[in-house]
Amino acid sequence: MSSKLLILHETDGKVYFPALDLAAVNLNYKVIYRESSVIRLLIWDVLVGKKPLLLALKKSIKNFYFRALEQFNFRGDCILCFAPYDFRLFFYLPLLYNNRCIFHTSWPNWLGEDVPRGNFKPLKCFYKRVMSDRECVAVTNTAARSVKSFCPNLFVTQIPHVANTVHLDDNISVSEFDLPSNYICFIGKLVCEKGIRQLLTIASQLSNYNFVFIGDGPLMGELSKTAKVLKNIFVLGHIKSREKLCSILSRSDLLVVPSQRRAGWEELFGIVIIEAFAVGVPVLSSNHCGPNSIVKKYKDFFLVDDSQWEKPLFIELKIKEILIRKKCFDLKKISKRYSVNVVSVLWKRILVK
16 A cells, blocks of 8 residues: 655645655555635636636646645655745644645745744744754755754755756747747746736847747736737747647747846746756846756856846846857756756655654
């Protein structure tokens, strides 16, 4: 009989844990995914994600059933992915005290005031108590140092996310998207904090560059209207096919990640950066903790401050510099550190403890 491994994430954890999945399968675990966000995720799936109502309801009921009843009988290992001081951890106390629970975090500042779920002191004390003498996996070294400072009795290991790359197939056709021959690519949610408006301003000033947007979100309407006016903007929407997405990315000159910090959020990793490196595409990104941890010694070359996305002429100079010097960097070598096979070995060491 196989052991059980529960991965409890706020939203869809399957995106973040392919390496853990591989390690678990190799160790004969039965992997179970559940979401800690029930009502909020249901609303998001229906209104923003445009999922069929019955499918979204089915997932929501399954998550609520686990929280209300199923967790009391669960026995196995658990990966708990909660933002600092998220009150919903209270709902899973039976899970905490009946199983081996490993916390998982990418948050870089557990001791600061700027945390995603507020800085309520009783919740802070609660987290410190339940995390004490337990294990934690941190996505970056910054997150590892931070959570260890918050809870010194925590046993912390650093394991990065992985790039969900696919084998490039020259036979994959993307002609349906009517792409220009040269373009700069953005992939992500179309929301303010991803720097969409800053990128639109840049596109309006740099008419000699084409910009391709891949993704969906609240700013899709605004983006589509702008694309009717600016002929150098191409809006592809959400692309389900990983093969086509990878093919479009590999054909681009540059990936941009113009994320903008806001209260309780910054770019905590940046899987799309690794995916770009894996196909030999350079990146120009905001200098947040996640991208910083990936590019490391090349940060002065690939990273810029948030405010510099407000300066189209500066961004143009950076684009030209990167395109001229991109052959100086072995981008694919950087991405190999984040391959599924490499990272799954790190997860395997955690699971067999």
